[in-house]
Amino acid sequence: xxxxxxxxIAEEIKKVVSSIIANKLKDPRISxxxxxTKVTVTxxxxxxxxxxxxxxxxxxxxxxxxxxxxxKGFIRRGIGETINLRYTPEPLFYLDESIEHGIYISKLIxxxxxxxxxxxxxxxxxxx
Numbered sequence: 001x002x003x004x005x006x007x008x009i010a011e012e013i014k015k016v017v018s019s020i021i022a023n024k025l026k027d028p029r030i031s032x033x034x035x036x037t038k039v040t041v042t043x044x045x046x047x048x049x050x051x052x053x054x055x056x057x058x059x060x061x062x063x064x065x066x067x068x069x070x071x072k073g074f075i076r077r078g079i080g081e082t083i084n085l086r087y088t089p090e091p092l093f094y095l096d097e098s099i100e101h102g103i104y105i106s107k108l109i110x111x112x113x114x115x116x117x118x119x120x121x122x123x124x125x126x127x128x
Contacts, residue, residue, distance in 0.1 A: 010039040012083055013048050017091065020078045021068075029067035031060045037096045041089055048079075048089035051096035061095055068093045 018036045033055040040049045052068060054061045068075070072091055080088035 006041050006043065009045065009083070009085070010041045010048070013041065013050070013079055013089065013091075014039040016079050016082045017050060017075060020075055024078065025067075025071055025074070027067040027071060029063040030071075031056050031064045033060075034064050034068075037098065045085060045087050045089055047092055049092050049094060051094050053096045053099045055099065065093055065095055 014036050017039070021030065021034055021036070031054050035053050036050060037053045038051040041047070042049075052065065054064045056064075072093075075091050076088055079091070
């Protein structure tokens with residue numbers, strides 16, 4: 001199966017699951033700051049790896065992931081009702097730490113700029 005088709009299916013699953021989390025799930029364990037960052041689908045369309053970003057502390061992240069795992073059947077049914085595929089992929093949820101990592105790197109860069117005294121100078125001005 002072509003990678004373009006797999007990418008289109010993955011993006012459609014991302015939209016559907018995001019909508020389900022935002023509008024249909026009533027689990028109090030799932031944080032309101034939960035977002036789907038990436039979806040990959042296996043070549044046989046049996047599994048969808050769904051990467052979830054949760055802003056909050058470790059307990060909120062763990063609780064949100066557990067809530068999503070317990071709602072796996074409900075989410076799979078929602079995918080099957082929305083997307084017409086021969087097999088409805090089983091959602092597998094993984095915690096995505098890339099957002100927090102990006103924030104951490106940004107803070108480190110800001111800290112280095114402040115320590116060196118270059119935060120008020122623009123990069124374009126230095127080269128001239």
